[in-house]
Amino acid sequence: MILIVDDKRENIIPLKKILELHQLESDSADSGEEALKKTLKKDYSLIILDVQMPGMDGFEVAEALSGSNRTKDIPIIFLSAINKEKKYISKGYHTGGVDYVTKPVDADLLILKVKTFLKLYQQQQELKGLHNLLSKEIEIRKEAQENLEEKVLERTRELQAKNDELEFRNHELQQFAWVVSHDLKEPIRKIEIFVRLIKDRYLIDEAKAHETIERALASSARMTKLIEDLLDYSRLSSSAVPxxxxxxxxxxxxxxxxxxxxxxxxxxxxxxxxxxxxxxxxxxxxxxxxxxxxxxxxxxxxxxxxxxxxxxxxxxxxxxxxxxxxxxxxxxxxxxxxxxxxxxxxxxxxxxxxxxxxxxxxxxxxxxxxxxxxxxxxxxxxxxxxxxxxxxxxxxxxxxxx
Known part of the structure; x- marks a missing residue:
């Protein structure tokens, strides 16, 4: 499955059509925040990522993905129609991209690159699977010599399940840290805009205007407290020494x-x-x-x-x-x-x-x-x-x- 990330639907649709013509299954996200959320629920073999987006740009999304064991190995192809300078291309590779393609896109060349990176990713996953299988086999044989094979296998499964769960929770919190500033602070920004409008246009010496201001400020304070409490809750996953x-x-x-x-x-x-x-x-x-x-x-x-x-x-x-x-x-x-x-x-x-x-x-x-x-x-x-x-x-x- 290939994930296309672009804030403009008119860019996503032709890319999906090109991939469909070559029997390549794809999914899409119209923002960096949505892309991070989707990586929590689905496994992707390749990400085609637009650089210039409101909110989180492509570089920020790539940095967030590279910080998690769950997504750090997914190949990323950057697409950009604006940032064509050498410093942006270098930044794309530095943040974890495997290629940087400028628009307008050559469809044939893009498909060749997509198929190449998909094949490399598949081979990488197969090698990783073989490595894990080999490591487990060696462990099993060593423990069998000590007549503890069954006990070790059971314990390994338990630890693996717990490790997978902890890894997933850690990944959730990492994505939360990136998304929270955009998703949760947006209501506060709107409240502040409305308060300024009331102040500039309507605030006169009458009770109704003052009441509206107080209600807007109260809403802003509640949202600020909610964000602070949520961040306190998420920080509890970090380690500290008793x-x-x-x-x-x-x-x-x-x-x-x-x-x-x-x-x-x-x-x-x-x-x-x-x-x-x-x-x-x-x-x-x-x-x-x-x-x-x-x-x-x-x-x-x-x-x-x-x-x-x-x-x-x-x-x-x-x-x-x-x-x-x-x-x-x-x-x-x-x-x-x-x-x-x-x-x-x-x-x-x-x-x-x-x-x-x-x-x-x-x-x-x-x-x-x-x-x-x-x-x-x-x-x-x-x-x-x-x-x-x-x-x-x-x-x-x-x-x-x-």
């Missing part, structure tokens, strides 16, 4: 950050016992506690001062209902409040990204905070859950290994 982390200091820093909100709500924070010191990524655990304590303040009852109680105890097993034991291998940390609570049937939903139990007009937020907390705790080989009844507060429980 260090000795005193949870008392972590909670103290969070309470200092939330001091104004606590005073505004008339809230009380009770830490019933000394919190533990564990090996962890301090900044990430601070983010977890910020989310949990912040949520307890946010979802407090109207005219009822929030009371938040934080406790810690040792338990024997990595289970929320595990019995308390001073010699246990895990810590159970609880953050309990007297707020509005929620239906416990939805406990799975609240830890899913973009899931909310309340309309955003009632309570601010993007629906990402608890998803971030869950991902962080799981990266620390722990677990997080919640218990609640509507109208009777909520308790969030974290289990972390010593």
């Amino acid at each position: 260090e000795k982390t005193d949870l008392n200091e972590v909670v103290g820093e969070v309470l200092s950050d939330l001091e104004y909100l606590i005073e505004q709500k008339g809230g009380t924070i009770i830490i019933e016992n000394t919190l533990p010191t564990i090996d962890a990524i301090q900044s990430q655990l601070r983010q977890v506690m910020q989310n949990l304590i912040g949520n307890s303040l946010k979802f407090s009852k109207p005219d009822v001062p929030p009371v938040i109680t934080i406790t810690s105890e040792c338990v024997t097993e990595k289970e929320c209902t595990s019995r308390m034991n001073e010699n246990g291998n895990f810590y159970r940390i609880s953050v309990k409040d007297n707020g509005i609570g929620f239906d416990e049937n939805y406990v799975g939903k609240i830890f899913t990204i973009f899931q909310r139990l309340h309309h955003r007009d009632a309570y601010e937020g993007t629906g990402i905070g608890l998803a971030i907390a869950k991902k962080i705790i799981e990266k620390h080989n722990g677990l997080i859950t919640a218990r609640s009844t509507e109208g009777s507060g909520a308790e969030f429980i974290i289990i972390l290994p010593k």
Whole structure:
């Protein structure tokens, strides 16, 4: 399958016709962002890539593809009607292209190049497959000599499946980093344009104009917060080195950050016992506690001062209902409040990204905070859950290994 990437349909159609005449199957994308998304779902043997495109240009797309093991070997032929200078051609090869063709295109010459690179790619994939098969065969025979053939084969399959999944997730995040600035920031740019239009043309001393401005700015702020939370969520896949982390200091820093909100709500924070010191990524655990304590303040009852109680105890097993034991291998940390609570049937939903139990007009937020907390705790080989009844507060429980 060949992928044609060009922002103009009038350029894509003749290329597809030329390929069809030579029995070559093709697909198309009208932007660099769409092309990156398509490489997540389909395997392509060749990409014909236009250089001059709005948003991500051809060079940026090629750099993104070369950064992933999934797509780095796909041959790329650049097409350009404008950038014909030597420096652009050199840049095309430097960013991963195998050829650089200027327009108008000689159809016969293009087909010869396409068939050549397709054949080379196919041979490369066959050699890679043979190499992988040979490597696996050698491993199997070595383990067979030690009477561990079956066990090793099973373990190899498990590791391969996990490696493939991790590779795919990593590829998704790489593409996300490239696409997010274009796809998610576009609404903010439009909001800012509309606000400027209102200011320049319609802003006079009347309430309706001011209300329109405030609504536009609020929408912009929500989108900015959404982008920031999404980027926080994606960054959790990057590696960081754990260090000795005193949870008392972590909670103290969070309470200092939330001091104004606590005073505004008339809230009380009770830490019933000394919190533990564990090996962890301090900044990430601070983010977890910020989310949990912040949520307890946010979802407090109207005219009822929030009371938040934080406790810690040792338990024997990595289970929320595990019995308390001073010699246990895990810590159970609880953050309990007297707020509005929620239906416990939805406990799975609240830890899913973009899931909310309340309309955003009632309570601010993007629906990402608890998803971030869950991902962080799981990266620390722990677990997080919640218990609640509507109208009777909520308790969030974290289990972390010593």
